[in-house]
Amino acid sequence: MKRIVVSDKCVACGTCSLESELMTERSDGKAVAWGTGMITNEQYKSFIPVLKNCPTGAISVVDDINQVGETASIIKLKKIIDEKLKSYEVKYPTTESFDYIDKEYIAPLFINKDKSGYEYSSYDRASKEGFREFERSIYSQRKTMVQSMLIGYKTKKLSSFAYYEKNSGDFYDGVCQEITKVLSEVEFMAKEITKGRIKLPVDFLLFEVGPDKDYDGELYCYKLRHTEQLDYLSEGAQPASYYDCYIDINELNDKYSFDLNQVKEIFMEHVSFELSNQLSKHIFEWMDTIINEFSKLVSKKINEKIVIIKSALKECSFGDISIKENSTSDLREELMKLIKETEKIELKKEFAYLSVDTDYDSSYRFTSESKCREAAGNRLWRFFDTCQNYFSLSYATNISEELTQKYYYQVNNIFDDFKTKLQKIYDKFEMEYPNATIQTTVKSKIVTIDFASFERLSLNINIEIRELINENVLEYGRFNYNDYLEYDREAIEIWSSLDWKKGIFGRDIEYTKYSYSLRFSGMLNGYEKACNECCKLAYEDGFLQEYYQKLMGNILQDVRRSIVNNLS
Known part of the structure; x- marks a missing residue:
């Protein structure tokens, strides 16, 4: 059994992918072997022209398992199983992938009256009326603003951790695809070593683990799925009186008016910042719970696959491949x-x-x-x-x-x-x-x-x-x-x-x-x-x-x- 290897000499000419279905291209146009890159001896014979036609000699084929010593090959395969499967650990997602960045989410704020005319006879009267209008038309929208920002945050970042979806951006699907690739490699090698005698279940390569896939997504991912419904995320707000000093009062010909544009901007910044503080207290705890449960289930499912492959190999341990x-x-x-x-x-x-x-x-x-x-x-x-x-x-x-x-x-x-x-x-x-x-x-x-x-x-x-x-x-x-x-x-x-x-x-x-x-x-x-x-x-x-x-x-x-x- 052999493996196709592509070096850094590749210039992305595309010749190999046109000549052989064993080759494909990455997003940058450079060549890469299809799937695991493992090929049989028969496939190698038909692949030799592709090697010769590579203009830079970037493609090579190496022996992956020595088929002269079958016992050593089985031991090597089991070592690969342990190193790539049993030792597999779910990588904790980067903070950037789920962290709330307040400036990324702007909630709409609808105001009927952002300033008054010069209709007040004193500074104090204009200030009081301005504060009342701020409370009525701006501060009263805080909860709605928080919910709007949380929905945007949930849609943009949390959804890939709240649900299992078969797409390139889904966290769970990414992990499952990695493991499926290793399982495919193990299956291919096992069949080559045992000369097709190994018997594996038809669903051996099927690996789907995640919310609502073998564990209760609504239980472990509830807070990510229903973030906007968590009332405690609206806590920690400054009282309306805090913003009184940001209401502008203007004077013209002994008459006064109020202007809410400055306090509106300050208020929007504070709401987003306060929400960021609340989320920072909880999001890592939520993610830890989800990732830990997911990791346990991944380990369990991997172990089930290991038991299957090792048992199947043991059944093949007779004759010229006995241990x-x-x-x-x-x-x-x-x-x-x-x-x-x-x-x-x-x-x-x-x-x-x-x-x-x-x-x-x-x-x-x-x-x-x-x-x-x-x-x-x-x-x-x-x-x-x-x-x-x-x-x-x-x-x-x-x-x-x-x-x-x-x-x-x-x-x-x-x-x-x-x-x-x-x-x-x-x-x-x-x-x-x-x-x-x-x-x-x-x-x-x-x-x-x-x-x-x-x-x-x-x-x-x-x-x-x-x-x-x-x-x-x-x-x-x-x-x-x-x-x-x-x-x-x-x-x-x-x-x-x-x-x-x-x-x-x-x-x-x-x-x-x-x-x-x-x-x-x-x-x-x-x-x-x-x-x-x-x-x-x-x-x-x-x-x-x-x-x-x-x-x-x-x-x-x-x-x-x-x-x-x-x-x-």
């Missing part, structure tokens, strides 16, 4: 080496930290010092409250939960890696994976590892890890966040500025505007120290290491007893 038996003692030796290497792996310290928002509006937008100080106090308290809630078990996002997830993934990955390495050892010796399922307990939860399964490992230990952290650190342990985090009332500073406006009789009146600044540094330092101390205690008190070592000992002891000792 030699390997030494059981060598297998046992490699398994024991893997066990000893795994025993040396120590638990590493994890760190959890929630980034707390410190943004605030520092513009001169208050007409009294008391209102300004009240707003500053509210903003400072929200920061402090977010910090202390991170150490509270009554909140979904807390340091215990995040530490639990990090230690869970670390431990789970250690044993998942152990299982993968064990299976590779069996692959090396061309033996079936051990039909052994280990079950053990450390506290109360049963931990199960099926060494014959292709699926990624998912240990049932996260609840026990969280209970250990809660009991030994946050609930009854030596940690108290109040030792580090203290509310700082002196972190508020009020600023004032003089401005002028027209009075009732057209006279310029001086008035004072106020703004505030906040010093988060003191409380932020205390918050960071509290996070560091909590993570330090969780690791250095030793209860997690004790749990991990006991789990490690139980699993490896069962591997020795159930797998190594049963080798005949």
Whole structure:
């Protein structure tokens, strides 16, 4: 069996694609082999003229599998199966492919009256009427604007992640096409090696996975499909009073008018920016949920294909393509080496930290010092409250939960890696994976590892890890966040500025505007120290290491007893 290769010497003359159906062209006109590029010896004979007629010698044919040693060829094929199929990982989409960029989406804003005539006798009257008109004709459209922008965003970017569609721009179809191409290559090679004796299902090359294709799209993709219906994305809006200072008041012959064009532009920019902030808090969580579920299903379907191809190859292992038996003692030796290497792996310290928002509006937008100080106090308290809630078990996002997830993934990955390495050892010796399922307990939860399964490992230990952290650190342990985090009332500073406006009789009146600044540094330092101390205690008190070592000992002891000792 051979493979067609095209080098960089290709000048896109098109000769080869006209002479042979085994060649086609890329979008830039350069030649590329059709499909996998694999050809039989018979096809190679008819392809020789194409090689000779290439003006730059860019096309060549190489031997892909040595058919003299059939056993070596089967081993090589199985290696390709493992490297291209079993090790396949769904690539996380680029941020640009789903991120919301506020300037890309402009919502229509319909206004009947964007300015008045010079019909008001005072500055204050024109200002009040202008604000009322702003509330009635502009601010009232905010929810409709948000929905319009979300529909545009959903149509432009989210649709390729919300539905499975067979087209070039669909995320799921792209992944399925990649895997189908590998399956086609594997099928072709297997048929060549076994000289057509291998028997595969007619739908072996069929690979369709995605929303509404073997998993509930409405469940996992609901938020992407119905984004405009999620009310919480409309939250975080500035009150209508925030825009009062952007309403222009004009004067002519002691008469006043209002103009809403400036406030309209400012309002539209703020709505888009506020929506961007809300989406940034959720979109990555949505995408993680979708991609993780999709990846699990892809792995499951790939594993089903691997089982089919390996079983079919095994059925063909007779006569001139039989596989030699390997030494059981060598297998046992490699398994024991893997066990000893795994025993040396120590638990590493994890760190959890929630980034707390410190943004605030520092513009001169208050007409009294008391209102300004009240707003500053509210903003400072929200920061402090977010910090202390991170150490509270009554909140979904807390340091215990995040530490639990990090230690869970670390431990789970250690044993998942152990299982993968064990299976590779069996692959090396061309033996079936051990039909052994280990079950053990450390506290109360049963931990199960099926060494014959292709699926990624998912240990049932996260609840026990969280209970250990809660009991030994946050609930009854030596940690108290109040030792580090203290509310700082002196972190508020009020600023004032003089401005002028027209009075009732057209006279310029001086008035004072106020703004505030906040010093988060003191409380932020205390918050960071509290996070560091909590993570330090969780690791250095030793209860997690004790749990991990006991789990490690139980699993490896069962591997020795159930797998190594049963080798005949």
